[in-house]
Amino acid sequence: MDISTNYQTKIMGVINANEDSFFKESRFEGAFAISRIEQMINDGANIIDIGGVSSRPGSVSVSSDEELFRVKPIIDSIYEQRLYDKTEFSLDSYDPFVLKYALDRGFKIVNDITGLSNDEVCKIASYYNAKVVIMHMQNNPNNMQKKPEYNDVVLDIDNFFKERIKKAKSFGLEEIILDVGIGFGKTLTHNLKLLKNLDYFKHFGCELLIGASRKSMIDMISPSSIEERLPGTLAIHLASIENGASIIRCHDVKEHNQAIKVQEAIKRAEIL
Template sequence: MHLEKLNTNTNIVKVLKDLDVDAGGINILSAKSQMHLILVKDLHVGAANILKQDALSVGADLAVPRGTVLAKTPRVDCLLIATKSQMQKLSKKELAQPFGLKELAKKLSEIINVKKSKDVEIMGVINANDDSFFSGSRFSEVDAVTKIERMIEDGAKIIDIGGVSSAPNSQIVGVEEELKRVEGIYKLIYEHKLYEKVKFSADTYEPEVAKRAVESGFNIINDITGLQNDELCKIIASYDAQAVLMHMQGNPQTMQQNPKYESVLDDVYKFFKVRIQKAESFGVKDIILDVGIGFGKTLEHNISLIKNLEHFLTLEKPLLVGASRKSMINKIYPCEVDERLAGSLEIHMEAVRNGASVIRVHDVKEHAQALAVHTALNF
């Protein structure tokens, strides 16, 4: 006899199948193996006391502030510690309870039913402007097709092309200048029918540029303003294109001037709910959510978003993360932009582990390799 201690990231379903456990047993046991930590904020103190007892009755637990049992404060924050199986039982119990616990039960059910995608797409970045923060992403029309074909060969499933820098304090550019920068490559993509090989994304928030892109075979409009412009919503809907809806606090010229949130997770979540509703009201059907790493966030905000991506999966939209070579890496380990590949790989693999379906990167081949190894280790 010998023992093997399994890692918490082990694919428990695969282990159970290898043991030849019956299908019903796999469902039950896998649910018992998945531990969840759920922070419940601003809960009625009466609800907290009920939830504490109900959690204990199903084998889970609820961490509450001192004095909760005596109702010293009307509302409290709590931490629910439970397996998936315990959450299933608890969510049923709370449906019959007062003090807002019925709503909590519904949210627990949403969390339980969230599924992470195993199919992750790499989005390669190409910039048609001279002031993009990473020079390696820039191109000229002479080598544009070669650069795109190399990215496809290296493993990119999407190519994201932008003509305006959105880095902090970047220069404001008008729509005419943006069109001037990108229309040449749009024409090359169309003439070479590159859109038949891979999906193309236009990194723009200008309706006129977006229209030119979809007419050139682009499938996706990547909007850093989160579909703020009604006309852009109309164009995306009319061409049945996919939209990347990103969160940004402020604009590129102001976003890093002391960004603040009540709760970065809740604030970004609420923003997404409002903008999804708006987009769908215009007929936009296919939406990807981008939490906007580095767009009006401190290092702590960025780390929190990466570590808690699952929080946004209940919105039932694919998640995109783009942290490639960004300054958050420099804040953790001081280095220049061209020295941030290793940090980019680690952030993006953590994002995939936590639910990202698309990673937006400058270094396609290296990310394709890392993703292949990550998948082999985790699925």
């Protein structure tokens, strides 16, 4: 793969089908979820990411049956209405059973916060020729923010990506997206260093995804409630695009679409 590839910027809208997602405005069920998905598509989403399990700090996993129970009505409606013809759909899951259900119904992307740790996820993604998001997380959501430490956060994650990309390719997976995992087992200093040095990871030739939407690092910099963090979110995501990210995972699609269009217009403007 050509490591100099410049990918088109894409917006990944977030839909959560669980009651404990940290941002309540992203929680939807049934017909309300479909209405929100259609609105996101109209607002400029290139990808819609559906999740049934919270991964916020301190959260705990649920059974396969419970996760499928939460996301099944949304997946079924997407399939019945052929919404996958309008945009790409991603499932935020690391459960093989639930992923198979989604991939069998028009989903194209596996968004795995465990970074393909489970061979069964690799096998299923390969069978459906799916794209995979390899995200880095230190430990697990229940304990990831308990004093995370690295020798060097950039080099440590770089080594993690090398290992997991090799694993992915051994299963025949070629369309790989990398996510450094902002807020997943990282301090504010770690997060800022990763964002500042994001272009370092471009040497893999993969698309880079950043998802810092309304996260607590914004509150650490400028005290604010979750509902007040859109400006900080836009600042992080626009800087991430400048530093090499091409996929932005966010709750506020319309606002991101406008901000990115303005950013791109400035970049295209003539230099005297």
